[in-house]
Amino acid sequence: MHLFLLGVSHRTAPVDLRERLDFSSRDLTAAAGAIATKPSMSEAVVLSTCNRSELYVATTDPACAREELVSFISEYHHVSAPTFQPHLFALENSAAVAHLFRVAAGLDSLVVGEPQILGQVKDAYQTSASTRCVGPVLSNVFRWSFGVGKRVRTETALGEGAVSVSYAAVALARKIFGRLGGHRVLVVGAGEISSLTAQHLRTQGVGEIVITSRTHAHAEELAAVVGGLAVPWDSMTNALGAADIVITATGSQRPIITRAQLEAAQGHRRGTPLFIIDIAVPRDVDPAVGEIEQVFLYNIDDLQIIVEENLSRRAAEVERAESIVNDEVTKFMTWQRSRSAVPTVVALRQRFESIRRSELQRLEGKLGPLTPETRARVDEVTRLIVEKLLLEPTEQLKALPDEETQAAYTEAVNRLFRLQDQDASEPSKRS
């Protein structure tokens, strides 16, 4: 049985094609079920995110599976095969294992190390598992990949540091205030980044979000989106005095928050920190504001520098993450080979055991006069001899370096001990 992977990703296909081949918007279980019942395939997992649509299958014939999968994709999405075929990538066995491990580790993501992908891999597997579309091949490799994803995240800094401006702002807020519960946010001017940042802050459990904008309707719109409170523009100074986090994003040509204004508002604050995120260009906050003792002022450039630093830090971790993935691929393949040696080992043991029993049977007449204790001892000794004889061959069979060698050894053992003649109903096989 082979592991076979066919798919498109952001590395091989443009976004419009990926959208057309997206499985996630439709019934994933039906797709996996349809694939798993194809003649050449027995198991299927469909991994579909905005950056990839990948079909993992267990098949006896990869070439045949590829053809069947191409025609399936074409029919399922109503896209002609020549449209997407040049963008497909196909991988088999260890290469497919390595790919899945890289995906789970976040190494194949558009933003390297992004955290969602591991959950998406788990969901894809669960969806197939719930409809019994997975068997030993996919089950083992997917379960192993969860561990790889976790290992890369704990042992490297691949997923560390915010890589978008809004997340960078939230991470900074957490570093200043700790838990954000109960802290008040003031959003001045409604724009895309301020909306995103406010939403991220909301998910972190901030207390109140107050929004003000020169156009009150904009403030109300954003308030509805983030669950905040829209206040009139002229009450901004009051709101400034009560806020812990301020996000400014107006189109104003001149600073709207000055040092004097803020110092007046700070009078009531008694030393509690104030974090100001100035996303506007030109800037909304007078840079002198950042000189006030407990004020932390970050503008869009500062945040972008943080994002770039984090991205380069992640890039520096890629090598370590790749080596973990390679290490895990080797471990997985070795483990799998040791498992595929199991039927041969079992057959060999059965062969030896049946010889032992038949010899004891043959000597029944001579052993008859012995006391039950002595007979038990004879039985024990013969069993131990068999165990000892088999110990080394078992270890060796499990530790063979590659599939070819393993096939040769299995064949040799089968012939030397006539295993298949002896147990024809359960031939030793490789998976």
Added chain:
Amino acid sequence: MNTLPLLLYAAAGVAYAIHFARRDSTVGRAATTLLLFGALVHTFVIGMQTMEVRHLPFANFSRAVSSFVWLLTLSYLYLELTTDERSMGVFILPVIIGLQLIPVLHPGVERADPVLDSPWFWVHVSSLLFAYASFALAGVLGVTYMLQFKEIKKKHLGYFYTRLPSLQILDIMNSRAVTVGLVFLTFGVIVGAVWTAQARTIAPDDPNLRAMSIDDPKIFVALLTWGVYSFAIFARRTWGWTGRRAAWLSSLGFAFAMVNFLAINYFVTTSHTFY
């Protein structure tokens, strides 16, 4: 006898440093375990010494330092286990290890002075050692606050940013440690004064007791330390001196406390030399 705790503290210190640099939680847990083990052995050592001299081993400089280290370790462990925050360990362990070297290198002999045979004296010393332990924690929290503050304020998010807890948490912990320390310092000084008055009636000619006055450097610096911390709390409440100012004041206060505890005792004071 103090060597085994020192070795365990040193091992914990190395583990805390590795944990801080690599952010490996397994090493972090190992560090805490080593420190807990060190504190346990140290408790045993102090227990043995208490049984030997029939009172807490404070009346000898080295033993007082050892007791202080023990209290500091327990206070730090309390802080770590209640906040689940290990990154302070790398800052506090050097203080613990450095001070524990004193009793190891100069064990000293404890002389039981009949003047000291009063419960007031033991309450006085225990309170002050505990106050110093709190100030040590506050001082370390203050230093780490300043490191973190500098990185965030200057927008150079680097080594400490990724490793230390948030500014607000550091500030709150600092404020608590200073308050607890000040309560014990105040209590300790008052008890000391009461005991001196009592002891003078028993041993009017004792040179130590005669030297107990505001002119004595030890007492003077103790009151100065008390002044610094009282000011820190007052300024926080009244003018909102939190954050970096509070951090700076608590570091200054700790410097005074340590000079008083270590240097002045050794070289200058004429009171407080019962050994």
